[in-house]
């Protein structure tokens with residue numbers, strides 16, 4: 309893992325000291341709120357419905373046990389004993405007091421963390437495949453590149469006041485687990501004809517008010533050209549992006565309005581100019597960074613105890629069926645710890661749970677943890693012979709829910725329970741759907757299904773790319789939920805289609821139940837997933853299930 | 868005839884704690900909306916908002932929110948404002964347990 313050097317350390321400490329002074333000046337009245345607000349946002353501090361919220365960056369979702377324990381300490385000392393993992397691989401604290409925030413930032417700096425650029429019109433925390441460095445299908449660990457991007461973008465003098473926020477995601481595998489096509493820049497590692505690794509560069513993806521799937525700007529970019537090329541993209545956007553209208557300011561609109569070909573020629577021209585200027589220093593830095601991400605020394609040991617435990621314990625078998633993924637090293641598995649216990653708040657972990665996960669990473673996981681954009685925690689490197697022990701500890705900590713990728717593994721943004729921008733709640737909807745499907749005992753039969761919920765059009769809950777998306781709206785002072793179908797956040801990214809009129813808070817869970825049960829009748833075979841059935845049949849049969857009255861009426865009219 | 872004015876309360880977030888506060892008739896800030904001043908006149912609302920805005924050391928982002936009279940005092944109308952009087956629905960945190 310990357311370890312701060314003296315420069316990083318000094319920089320982060322200085323920012324904490326500056327912020328401490330800014331808070332003091334705000335409290336004394338020397339700074340107005342208008343002056344203070346941009347300063348607090350630069351340090352990840354928002355003011356929400358019930359309290360301040362501090363958003364802490366977890367760069368490319370990677371944490372070590374010491375950092376995880378520090379997050380637990382913050383949760384306990386300055387919050388209400390828990391933290392919320394977000395769809396951008398960050399962690400948010402919902403209840404800090406203004407006077408405590410400088411101390412929180414200081415405590416983060418102690419473990420090489422910060423909250424810088426988790427807000428504002430800057431390049432935000434770079435996200436990455438949460439299986440990075442472990443996935444069997446990976447070409448290369450994308451995190452050194454993500455760290456290089458983090459260092460380049462942090463406090464980049466030219467990019468502190470972009471037209472709008474800017475999000476970069478990177479995956480080292482052709483299988484896209486980082487939703488790269490829904491980012492301002494998406495980087496997907498591929499090989500060229502000679503087998504050399506490089507990136508497919510995708511630009512102009514994004515969700516929100518105007519959802520768009522990113523477009524390919526360069527089919528193959530050699531790895532060594534990454535930084536000058538990204539700088540070229542961001543500088544072109546910085547000049548061309550609209551500052552007159554907040555809703556048209558993201559690069560997706562710039563690409564849409566100017567056309568990908570124009571953007572491409574501008575970027576290539578700028579790139580030609582920038583490339584010689586970089587003069588190889590970025591590559592030296594990258595080599596240094598790569599040293600920090602050397603893979604752990606994997607051990608080789610028999611795995612028969614794992615097979616035996618599977619046979620002996622059905623609960624363990626069920627958990628290992630859903631929560632494990634293929635690892636690149638022989639005898640190893642990737643463990644996804646579900647932070648989606650049925651009925652609990654998606655993404656919320658208590659301080660005790662954080663400590664348990666930190667201990668597990670230390671004892672069994674080569675000291676590594678990841679936060680996924682799906683709001684779960686990953687132990688990327690666990691030897692199969694340790695899985696039964698890991699499972700037993702998780703069970704004790706109420707962390708052994710076997711639901712990864714299933715109906716109840718729902719992404720939900722904080723919605724109107726916390727967020728000042730929300731138009732409706734999302735957490736209770738997620739809680740109720742998960743609870744209902746637990747009662748029905750059906751989710752394993754239903755199989756892979758991604759439900760994603762946002763509490764407003766900003767789409768932090770990624771509802772557009774949910775197989776089933778739910779968007780909470782305010783319709784004449786009442787919460788109302790709109791369903792979209794057929795979205796997909798993978799390498800085959802697609803934006804979901806609106807199914808029809810929205811549902812009230814009372815109707816939304818029964819509507820989802822109808823939809824999922826209806827799919828079971830529609831699927832051609834038990835292994836045809838919801839998304840596959842949708843793609844085979846289109847939206848109409850699902851509409852008929854969601855709106856039975858309208859369907860009957862139509863039939864009657866046709867007769 | 869002047870157009871109908873929906874009664875209002877003045878609300879904001881507390882600078883130090885960040886939680887919801889309401890302005891009372893006797894110029895205090897309260898954490899219980901029932902103690903807030905229910906403003907039924909548009910001109911008075913403007914004056915009271917200016918008064919609230921002049922207290923940046925206490926109140927962040929004061930605004931007028933629709934309200935109605937209740938048995939114990941003003942009550943929120945919109946569900947967003949109702950949540951602000953209680954706290955989140957996923958945990959017993961915030962005003963529902965603190966006030």
Ligand code: SF4
Pocket residue numbers: 721722723724727728729730731762763764765766767768769
């Ligand atoms: S989608 Fe809307 S409600 Fe949800 S966190 Fe984002 S801004 Fe807030």
